Amino acid sequence: MTTLSVNGNTVTVKSEPDTPLLWVLRDELKLTGTKYGCGVAQCGACTVHLDGLPRRSCVAPVGQLEGGEVTTIEGLSNRQIKALQEAWAALDVPQCGYCQSGQLMTAAALLAEIPKPTDADIDAAMAGNVCRCATYVRIRAAIHLAADTMEG
Numbered sequence: 001m002t003t004l005s006v007n008g009n010t011v012t013v014k015s016e017p018d019t020p021l022l023w024v025l026r027d028e029l030k031l032t033g034t035k036y037g038c039g040v041a042q043c044g045a046c047t048v049h050l051d052g053l054p055r056r057s058c059v060a061p062v063g064q065l066e067g068g069e070v071t072t073i074e075g076l077s078n079r080q081i082k083a084l085q086e087a088w089a090a091l092d093v094p095q096c097g098y099c100q101s102g103q104l105m106t107a108a109a110l111l112a113e114i115p116k117p118t119d120a121d122i123d124a125a126m127a128g129n130v131c132r133c134a135t136y137v138r139i140r141a142a143i144h145l146a147a148d149t150m151e152g
């Protein structure tokens with residue numbers, strides 16, 4: 001059993017220690033906003049925050065996260081994600097939507113670290129988040145819009 005914080009709640013999970021966090025979240029805790037894409041840390045669909053930083057939950061054995069603070073798309077409520085969600089809606093970013101929770105988690109971490117990112121900052125931070133619908137141009141525009149909103 002592993003005890004960790006998920007979205008501000010202390011939980012003790014029964015999954016085996018080598019179970020990837022992704023499956024603990026989805027199967028044991030029923031937090032299905034975090035998606036499975038590749039399972040090998042190559043697509044970013046499964047991105048959550050661990051102790052405030054983006055982490056690929058598909059390759060994070062839960063047994064190594066004892067005492068950690070995990071935040072998922074369901075629990076993130078800081079000013080970065082609020083500005084991003086508004087920008088995402090204003091610019092109609094999602095297409096099929098599958099990759100978008102991972103995109104938003106990575107973008108929120110970027111804005112927490114760099115409140116006014118350049119195109120290069122955005123491209124570097126988002127490079128590991130794949131979108132099969134190729135919404136990259138709108139994602140970049142929406143991150144700039146969210147940054148402007150936060151600045152104002």
Ligand code: FES
Nearest residue numbers: 037038039044058
């Ligand atoms: S499912 Fe984790 S990076 Fe693709």
Ligand code: FES
Nearest residue numbers: 096097131132133
């Ligand atoms: S919106 Fe379809 S995979 Fe990104």
